[in-house]
Amino acid sequence: MSRYLKEFTGAMALYLGLLVASLILLVHFAEASPWVRVPLALMPIIPCGLMCWVVVREMRRIDELQLRIQFEALGFAFAATALSTFSYGFLQNVGLPQISWLMIWPLMGAMWILGLMIARRRYR
Template sequence: MFRSRQYIFELSGALALYVGLLIAAAALEHALHPVGISRLLINLVPMLGAFAAAWAILRGLWRMDEMQRRIQLDAIAISFLGTALITFGWGFAEGAGLPHLRAFEVWPIMGTLWALGLAIARRRY
């Protein structure tokens, strides 16, 4: 699975980069009070760390054997389909008065369903 030292090192470094850039961007925005494109660019800087984390996860997947990849594929499929169904249904429910689902709230749904999908896939194989 995702237990190799190299994977843990790469992901930890990417997450540290993300946190550092997030703190720096917040401090810079607070100090400069930028507007327009400058504000947008400052707020997007932490995405560099997020891209690094995504790259580390992909590299971890590519290092897995076929069975572990199959388990991850099943888990990701469960996560993808579950997230799609939940957000699609929520969109209809917004018409009935439910609050708007922000994009920041989608990742916790996806991550939770990925973990659930892993438990299901591991039991299956």
């Protein structure tokens, strides 16, 4: 397993652990003041920052072709996520239910993977 995958997997595992802990603690401290609940709710953000750092470090390590592929994939992910979220926002005007903002990152991640598949195919 590459160094990047080890680091990313570790950050993701930490994220999942802190997410579960955060949700459990929020139930336990349901009646506590916001000064207690806000830090508990934000606990999963710490490993998210770590994941960002891991991704940026990997981008600095890869060669120019791989960097170009990543750049194209991220550009696609940015545009596709914007188009998807705007479209769904307009569809809410005709009665579709609101969705959580927490769904945006998984959508962007999926679009990044799709963009990678397209860009890698292009440079084959």
